[in-house]
Every structure is written in structure tokens, then in C-alpha cells.
Amino acid sequence: MDKKKTNNFFKLAYTHCEAKGWLAERKFKTPDHFKKMTCQAFLGNYCWVVYVAGFRKKVLEQRFSKLKAAYHHFDLEKIVRMDSYDRVLAVFNNKRKLNSFVTGAKAIAEIGYDEFKKRVLDDWHHLSSLKGIGDVTVHHLAMDLGFDTIKPDLHVTRVSRLLGARHPFELADYLSSRFHQKKMVVDAVIFEFCEQQAFKEYGCQSIEEFIKSKC
Known part of the structure; x- marks a missing residue:
């Protein structure tokens, strides 16, 4: 260097x-930002990171409010119970990203958000257990939550x-x-x-x- x-x-x-x-x-x-974060706020961050990967930030910014509405404003219980994804695909016609986000949301629902948060606070690398979060995007999500990376x-x-x-x-x-x-x-x-x-x-x-x- x-x-x-x-x-x-x-x-x-x-x-x-x-x-x-x-x-x-x-x-x-700081990580206190995540410690105080609601499940809806976290899902918003998670959704952003999944969808922005490979897309221009400005494009997602223009559509994110509609994407949020299509995902029931990131209400975990409503996302888990969704039986149609037509509204989501009308905003972003990307089934891979949709599947990643919904699968990750269901994984959080299975253990409960409080338990998920505890695991992440113990080690933020646990974020990579979520569908759609890889070696690069785990750092993006962690940083958005207040972890120093x-x-x-x-x-x-x-x-x-x-x-x-x-x-x-x-x-x-x-x-x-x-x-x-x-x-x-x-x-x-x-x-x-x-x-x-x-x-x-x-x-x-x-x-x-x-x-x-x-x-």
C-alpha cells in the first residue's frame, strides 16, 4: 500500500x-442502534440490502416505498402469511430476491425476533444465516445496523x-x-x-x- x-x-x-x-x-x-430496532425496521434494512445488490441505488430508492407497501410495511406476521406475491412482483419482477427475503423473514419468525436479535448482537456474522445475505452483503447489512465494518x-x-x-x-x-x-x-x-x-x-x-x- x-x-x-x-x-x-x-x-x-x-x-x-x-x-x-x-x-x-x-x-x-453503534450496535445500540440495532439493540433498539423494531422487527419492522430490521426487515426494512434486510429488504433493502437484498434488493439493492446488483441494482443501482437510485432505482431502488424510487421504488422502495411501493415495495414496502407490497410487503405490508414489513409486518413480519403478514409477510409470513402472504399467499400471493403479485403486488411485490409488480414493483420488482425478481423472483430470486423475493424468495430470498420471504425465506429470511420466515426463518426469523420461526425463532422469534428477540432470539434472532440476541444471536446477532452476540455475533453479527449470524446475519449471513439469512437467505440472500452473502460474503459481501453481510457487511452491508451489519454496517447499516451499527456494527463497525x-x-x-x-x-x-x-x-x-x-x-x-x-x-x-x-x-x-x-x-x-x-x-x-x-x-x-x-x-x-x-x-x-x-x-x-x-x-x-x-x-x-x-x-x-x-x-x-x-x-
């Missing part, structure tokens, strides 16, 4: 993201490679320690800086150009 370039990148990106107000939520989120998505993976890190977690560990920030804040800095194409404000057309010429 090129530590000088990495430090310069993070300083610039962090300052920009902080000024835009993109980091506030991550800075103050990163989501190794395309943006974070690309920046890690450009800075010479062996993998995204090495980069996150280094930046978290070097700048005394939560890993989820490191994730937000990288993701938002790339997703919002903030590098264009520095006269660059890509994150590759920004790192090469400005860091």
Missing part, C-alpha cells in the same frame, strides 16, 4: 465529505486497488487506525466521494485520475 498517497486521498476525501454533511449518520451509529463494494474495492492495498479490509483497518475513525466512516468517505463523483470538483474525470494527479 502506498501510505503517502493513501493518506493524501483520505484527507482530501474526508474533508470534502464532512463539508457536504455525508458522514454524520455513520459517526454516531465496511462494505467491500465496487467503489471501495477499486480505491483499495488504486492505493495498492491487498484488499479493502486492509485499507479500512489502516485508515481507521491512522485517522482514528470508525471503519464505517472510512467506508462512507470512499463510497460517497466516488458515488457522488466528487472528484469532478477537482477537475478530474475519474477516481483513477484523481488519485494519480491529486494524491
